[in-house]
Amino acid sequence: METLTHILNGFAVCMEPMNLWYTFLGVLMGTIIGVLPGIGPSAGIALLIPITYGMNPTSALIMLCGIYYGAKYGGSTTAILIRTPGEAASVMTSIDGYEMARKGRAGAALAVSAIGSFIAGTIGVIGLTLFAVPLASMALKFGPAEYFTLMLFAMTAVSTLTGESPAKGVIATIFGLMIATIGIDLQSGQARYTMGIPEFQDGVGFVVVVVGLFAMAEVFRGLEDIYRGTSAEAMKITGKLWLTKEEWQRSIGPIWRGGIIGFVIGVLPGAGGTIASIMSYTTEKRMSKHPEEFGHGAIEGVAGPESANNSDTAGALVPLLTLGVPGGGATAVMLGAFIMYGVQPGPLLFQNRPDLVWGLINSMYVGNIMLVILNLPLIGLFVRLLYIPVGILYPLIVAISVIGAYAINGSTVDLWLILIFGLIGYVFSKLDIPVAPLVLSLVLGGIMEQSFRQAMTISGGELKIFYNSGITVTLLAMSVISVALPFVMPMLRKLGSKGDES
Amino acid sequence: MADRIILTCTLVLAGVYFWATAQIPTLELGDPLGPKAFPRMLGVGLLLGAAMLLAEIIRNSAKAKISAEKGDASTEPKWDKHHWLVVGIAVWTALYIGTFEVLGFIISTALYLLALTVAFNRNRWLMNVLTSVLFAVISYFMFTKLLGVNLPPGILPF
Numbered sequence: 001m002e003t004l005t006h007i008l009n010g011f012a013v014c015m016e017p018m019n020l021w022y023t024f025l026g027v028l029m030g031t032i033i034g035v036l037p038g039i040g041p042s043a044g045i046a047l048l049i050p051i052t053y054g055m056n057p058t059s060a061l062i063m064l065c066g067i068y069y070g071a072k073y074g075g076s077t078t079a080i081l082i083r084t085p086g087e088a089a090s091v092m093t094s095i096d097g098y099e100m101a102r103k104g105r106a107g108a109a110l111a112v113s114a115i116g117s118f119i120a121g122t123i124g125v126i127g128l129t130l131f132a133v134p135l136a137s138m139a140l141k142f143g144p145a146e147y148f149t150l151m152l153f154a155m156t157a158v159s160t161l162t163g164e165s166p167a168k169g170v171i172a173t174i175f176g177l178m179i180a181t182i183g184i185d186l187q188s189g190q191a192r193y194t195m196g197i198p199e200f201q202d203g204v205g206f207v208v209v210v211v212g213l214f215a216m217a218e219v220f221r222g223l224e225d226i227y228r229g230t231s232a233e234a235m236k237i238t239g240k241l242w243l244t245k246e247e248w249q250r251s252i253g254p255i256w257r258g259g260i261i262g263f264v265i266g267v268l269p270g271a272g273g274t275i276a277s278i279m280s281y282t283t284e285k286r287m288s289k290h291p292e293e294f295g296h297g298a299i300e301g302v303a304g305p306e307s308a309n310n311s312d313t314a315g316a317l318v319p320l321l322t323l324g325v326p327g328g329g330a331t332a333v334m335l336g337a338f339i340m341y342g343v344q345p346g347p348l349l350f351q352n353r354p355d356l357v358w359g360l361i362n363s364m365y366v367g368n369i370m371l372v373i374l375n376l377p378l379i380g381l382f383v384r385l386l387y388i389p390v391g392i393l394y395p396l397i398v399a400i401s402v403i404g405a406y407a408i409n410g411s412t413v414d415l416w417l418i419l420i421f422g423l424i425g426y427v428f429s430k431l432d433i434p435v436a437p438l439v440l441s442l443v444l445g446g447i448m449e450q451s452f453r454q455a456m457t458i459s460g461g462e463l464k465i466f467y468n469s470g471i472t473v474t475l476l477a478m479s480v481i482s483v484a485l486p487f488v489m490p491m492l493r494k495l496g497s498k499g500d501e502s
Numbered sequence: 503m504a505d506r507i508i509l510t511c512t513l514v515l516a517g518v519y520f521w522a523t524a525q526i527p528t529l530e531l532g533d534p535l536g537p538k539a540f541p542r543m544l545g546v547g548l549l550l551g552a553a554m555l556l557a558e559i560i561r562n563s564a565k566a567k568i569s570a571e572k573g574d575a576s577t578e579p580k581w582d583k584h585h586w587l588v589v590g591i592a593v594w595t596a597l598y599i600g601t602f603e604v605l606g607f608i609i610s611t612a613l614y615l616l617a618l619t620v621a622f623n624r625n626r627w628l629m630n631v632l633t634s635v636l637f638a639v640i641s642y643f644m645f646t647k648l649l650g651v652n653l654p655p656g657i658l659p660f
Contacts, residue, residue: 051649167554171512174548178519181544185537192537193522220588226622227587391623392633395615398595402602402611403641407651415599423592431504449540456535487557 003133010358014366019062026063027367030070031374034087035078035382038222039397041071042333043214046207047400049337050407057341058356062363064337068330069121069313073375076113076306077382080106081235089273089309092281096301103297107239110379112251112299113306118372120259120307124314125364127263135322139347144454145465149475151448154325155441156479157270163434166486176438179204180445187453199413206336206443208405208414212421213435215401219394220426226391234386251303254284258307266315269327276312277305321345321357329436332443505559509552516548606656612638
């Protein structure tokens with residue numbers, strides 16, 4: 001009953017004119033960031049944190065969250081019209097969406113992704129509303145040992161599930177944790193790895209790392225592509241911006257299924273929007289009566305994945321809000337934002353700041369309505385962004401990144417850091433080392449070490465605290481499985497196929 | 503080949519990190535673990551990652567042998583002249599950062615943007631000059647006067 005009051009109260013918070021305005025600003029910027037290649041939601045959120053520093057946390061978080069889910073809407077536009085995903089998770093949309101555009105049905109493809117995104121996005125927020133309270137009350141029992149193992153599981157899952165090579169994911173994760181240890185150790189007051197640079201005493205800020213790895217690295221890749229002459233031209237919107245009855249009937253099933261797949265995958269750590277959309281695509285292809293159309297402009301191939309990657313965002317917010325442990329790169333950046341505003345997400349937040357939590361969650365219902373309006377009748381405006389020459393766009397992204405990084409401390413050390421991390425991000429992408437695990441572990445590193453040491457203090461230095469409770473044992477087992485699985489799976493498959501042959 | 507470079511770098515990083523951890527002075531007061539224990543675990547974790555990578559390299563080279571026998575082309579990334587372009591952009595960006603506080607935001611940003619847009623958005627002089635100058639001036643005043651973000655004025659009086 002109390003929860004219901006909190007939820008209703010949350011609607012009052014998110015309907016305040018101020019917060020409506022920030023929801024609008026967030027989803028508008030999200031759509032723009034999604035449409036523009038080169039700057040994704042992670043970098044967009046990170047760049048805005050220093051600028052929104054003085055705002056009240058509820059409004060700031062509503063806006064940053066709007067960027068996160070708004071970018072998913074915008075990403076599909078770029079995927080359909082130039083076959084490059086404007087945002088990583090729309091990669092599946094670019095297959096059939098672009099084929100539809102080539103056949104003169106760009107309008108239908110854009111319409112189905114906007115409508116699908118809206119329905120699935122709303123399914124996701126309903127799921128978030130329903131699951132948040134039970135999970136948060138369960139997490140109230142968590143002690144430092146449980147938190148440590150939970151973070152360990154999130155990191156192992158992310159490092160082995162993103163990218164091709166689990167080993168590279170693990171290396172990226174540890175690298176992020178090592179960066180997190182730079183600075184003054186809060187428990188002992190001892191400076192660690194500062195290399196004599198006074199600015200490093202406060203640690204390496206995650207904002208500069210994210211801006212470097214995501215925005216600057218993308219600029220290097222993008223400018224290289226211009227030079228190679230591989231950048232693509234945008235197609236014109238053709239056909240009516242609406243669906244025929246037949247198209248609608250073919251899309252509604254994939255939208256529902258995609259919405260549910262996306263939410264479930266989103267809640268789990270590691271997988272994220274890209275895997276959700278791939279799973280939805282393969283599901284639809286398997287269920288379809290005409291699978292041969294997939295890859296040649298099947299509307300189900302746009303409706304399903306696009307829905308899945310939108311409800312995924314709401315799903316990904318479940319562990320972030322209820323446990324305070326994000327399961328991927330973009331939510332890790334969100335956690336960093338929460339912490340910078342002095343808000344610690346987790347079960348206690350539901351007790352202490354119900355207005356903030358529910359104001360934020362409910363703003364997503366409103367934001368989704370705004371997004372469907374921005375992305376359907378007004379889509380023509382955003383498509384114009386695709387005509388900005390990339391040779392101008394990328395240099396401007398550097399200048400914006402420089403402003404954002406300098407705004408944090410007014411120090412050029414942060415500018416050097418975005419350049420260095422930009423180069424690291426560029427080299428990582430050439431070597432297929434994923435950066436999402438690095439960002440996640442960088443943001444969680446400090447909390448992880450703290451909970452490890454607290455647990456050890458409680459147990460008097462005995463490691464057995466980590467296998468004394470059912471929760472920690474389960475989480476440890478899941479961590480071991482997620483590291484071992486990529487190595488064991490091929491062996492099992494080999495055994496299986498040998499069995500078939502004999 | 504690329505994976506072997508990563509492996510080497512990982513081992514070097516682990517070595518440097520262990521060394522740097524040993525340099526941290528310890529004053530153990532009431533904290534059973536001290537500031538070194540967690541970093542030591544990370545060092546071990548990195549070595550584990552390196553071991554996983556070694557396992558993958560061995561597995562992949564076995565696979566590569568099979569595909570080489572079938573006559574498949576190698577997909578190894580190679581150093582080509584385009585990478586010099588990235589080095590060039592990085593050096594130009596370093597110059598921008600180095601002169602950022604001396605010349606001030608407006609001048610350094612306008613110069614930085616102008617060179618890059620001229621190089622990558624060819625033959626559109628008017629557009630490039632206008633974008634570079636207007637972006638530098640407008641964003642400077644927007645951020646310093648409206649949003650309260652400090653940007654260096656440099657040699658300009660405002």
